[in-house]
Amino acid sequence: MLAHxxxxxxxxxxxxxxxxxxxSVASFYFSDSSSWETETVEIxxxxxxxEPILDVGCGAGTHLLWWADRGVEVIGVDVSPNAISTARERGCERVCVGDMHTLPVATDSVGAVHAVGTQLGLGRSLAGVRAILEEFDRVSHESGIAVVDNYDPTRLDESFLGYRSDPREGIAHRCFHFEFEREIESSGGTPTxxxxxxxxxxLQFLLCSPERLREAATGTPWVVADVLRSPxxxxxxxxxxxxxxxxKTAVEY
Known part of the structure; x- marks a missing residue:
């Protein structure tokens, strides 16, 4: 992100x-809102x-900037120092390095938690996802809400990058790593x-269906109110x- x-x-x-x-750095982290899916804007x-909204895994700050342009109070957290540097250089003010398992945010200090990019799956198990949801509960108001996302294994197969099957219905796993390559220029400006x-x-992700997410939320203060996805x-x-x-009855769109 910072190199881009x-x-x-x-x-x-x-x-x-x-x-x-x-x-796809440009489209994932630097896209214009005019190219976003309708569901993204609706969320x-x-x-x-x-507000204030806590964007967990804020990346380059694209969503933070969208909210800030509309006068919404926002806070960004990302585990990557370079992501936070990128967000700051783009004009995001309240951003800091932090891990979603132990957020650097005061208890009961935000109204909403936004955590997309399937990072909830980094809990790696239903118990791990539950622990992350409990941390989201700690930092949010009693009437707070949270938005998370994932891939539904019942609609995936082995063609999905990093896919690992699981015998349990509605559960699978995903493993991959990032590689970053670029040429280094000499002092004269010529690529070496x-x-x-x-x-x-x-990285190891838990993939879970909406039904399994509801199961993971059991024992936390959260309930799944809505599930949104394209047909x-x-x-x-x-x-x-x-x-x-x-x-409220959960509705799937």
Missing amino acids: LHDDPGRLTYRDGGDVQDG LERLTDH HHGCREVGRT ESEHYRAVLEKENKKG
């Missing part, structure tokens, strides 16, 4: 063994009434024959509300 911002993008890829997928608009290649650690899409977003709104 500085016009030295190189190439980012997702890799699982011999399977490779382009990292962002829905959260505007619950030797490039820079950085390899990230292997036949494997990707979905879930809106979670605190139990004091439990009377």
